[in-house]
Amino acid sequence: MTDTMSTHGPTTSRDVDPDRLDAFLGGVIGDVGATLSAGLVVIGDRLGLYAAMRGGDPVSTDALARRTGTSAVYLAPWLANQAAGGYVEYDAATQTWSMTPEQEATLADPDSPAFFVGSMELALGVLRDVPELEQRFRTGNGFGWHEHDGDLFTGTERFFRPGYVANLVAEWLPALHGVVPKLESGAEVVDVGCGHGVSTVLMAQAFPASRFVGIDYHEASIVVARRRAEEAGVSDRISFEVADAGELPAGHADLVTMFDCLHDMGDPDGAARAARRALSDDGTFMVVEPMAGDHVEDNLHPVGRVFYGASTLVCTPSSLAQPGQRALGAQAGPTVLTSLLRDSGFGRVRVATTSPVNLILEARP
Numbered sequence: 001m002t003d004t005m006s007t008h009g010p011t012t013s014r015d016v017d018p019d020r021l022d023a024f025l026g027g028v029i030g031d032v033g034a035t036l037s038a039g040l041v042v043i044g045d046r047l048g049l050y051a052a053m054r055g056g057d058p059v060s061t062d063a064l065a066r067r068t069g070t071s072a073v074y075l076a077p078w079l080a081n082q083a084a085g086g087y088v089e090y091d092a093a094t095q096t097w098s099m100t101p102e103q104e105a106t107l108a109d110p111d112s113p114a115f116f117v118g119s120m121e122l123a124l125g126v127l128r129d130v131p132e133l134e135q136r137f138r139t140g141n142g143f144g145w146h147e148h149d150g151d152l153f154t155g156t157e158r159f160f161r162p163g164y165v166a167n168l169v170a171e172w173l174p175a176l177h178g179v180v181p182k183l184e185s186g187a188e189v190v191d192v193g194c195g196h197g198v199s200t201v202l203m204a205q206a207f208p209a210s211r212f213v214g215i216d217y218h219e220a221s222i223v224v225a226r227r228r229a230e231e232a233g234v235s236d237r238i239s240f241e242v243a244d245a246g247e248l249p250a251g252h253a254d255l256v257t258m259f260d261c262l263h264d265m266g267d268p269d270g271a272a273r274a275a276r277r278a279l280s281d282d283g284t285f286m287v288v289e290p291m292a293g294d295h296v297e298d299n300l301h302p303v304g305r306v307f308y309g310a311s312t313l314v315c316t317p318s319s320l321a322q323p324g325q326r327a328l329g330a331q332a333g334p335t336v337l338t339s340l341l342r343d344s345g346f347g348r349v350r351v352a353t354t355s356p357v358n359l360i361l362e363a364r365p
């Protein structure tokens with residue numbers, strides 16, 4: 001700070017580096033564009049605009065409008081927004097639009113591990129609740145999972161599904177000690193906080209000799225999960241029930257799983273203790289949590305930004321709305337999670353494997 005500047009009040013009291021200001025503003029402008037574009041991605045998904053561009057052939061605005069039964073007047077700025085964001089390609093010479101294989105995998109192919117449209121649906125759904133959440137910042141009160149806009153539930157299902165399809169059966173279950181042979185020969189599995197049942201249905205499809213119970217406190221999610229099991233033809237070996245994680249009955253299950261839900265609970269310690277009681281003495285508790293390092297500074301990157309955003313708007317308010325109010329947050333990290341599991345009756349706890357966005361913990365009595 002120069003002497004001259006220090007005498008001129010708050011606007012001149014700190015040096016502003018014009019280059020750093022430009023760079024920072026550039027990033028913020030990018031974020032404004034991305035925020036607006038989230039709505040446009042959801043529109044593109046719902047109207048089948050990306051799907052109609054699959055295959056890579058260039059298409060004119062009018063042709064895409066005819067193909068999708070939409071208005072070319074709207075498509076013109078939509079396509080330009082997408083091209084400005086790098087979501088589609090524009091050829092000025094022919095005035096046509098196309099998608100690269102990478103854009104197609106991320107935006108138009110729900111079976112691709114890279115499919116990311118669900119995250120935008122999730123984000124838009126959550127943003128509709130911002131006025132309520134602003135109030136919770138003042139009061140410190142919670143906002144339950146069940147209170148959110150319905151797009152959060154379908155967005156979450158579509159966001160997590162590609163990662164579970166790619167990893168759950170092929171990578172995560174085999175990383176657990178002795179679990180796959182049990183599942184192959186016929187095991188009893190409880191999937192806690194199952195939401196729409198993506199993980200439960202995938203496991204039931206892969207292991208036909210095993211039996212599965214999915215539980216979630218959110219009744220509307222359980223209704224959808226039952227429908228998903230029927231659609232997948234596995235409803236004869238899955239039962240979905242409305243129940244709180246802490247109310248899991250004592251039993252002799254071989255595997256209890258929690259996919260991305262432990263940190264949403266008010267009393268994750270009580271839920272882990274209930275999981276222990278529900279397991280046989282040689283059973284396994286598998287906890288899938290968002291990837292995180294132990295310290296805030298480990299998580300200050302784009303993935304951490306997404307998870308801290310979700311943590312502020314969804315996970316922390318969800319936990320605060322339940323008895324216990326532990327507010328673990330979506331970036332608890334392996335050390336905190338490991339000690340929670342140890343304190344809940346599991347003697348052997350380890351990080352079994354990771355993906356770029358997931359931490360997979362194995363806990364055994």
Ligand SMILES: C[S@@+](CC[C@H](N)C(=O)[O-])C[C@H]1O[C@@H](n2cnc3c(N)ncnc32)[C@H](O)[C@@H]1O
Nearest residue numbers: 145193194195216217218244245259261264265
């Ligand atoms: C982020 S979603 C994950 C859903 C699902 N496991 C998945 O991976 O798609 C969190 C889920 O935890 C459920 N949940 C939160 N607190 C719970 C509790 N105390 N008992 C049972 N389920 C709970 C919510 O209803 C929601 O379905």
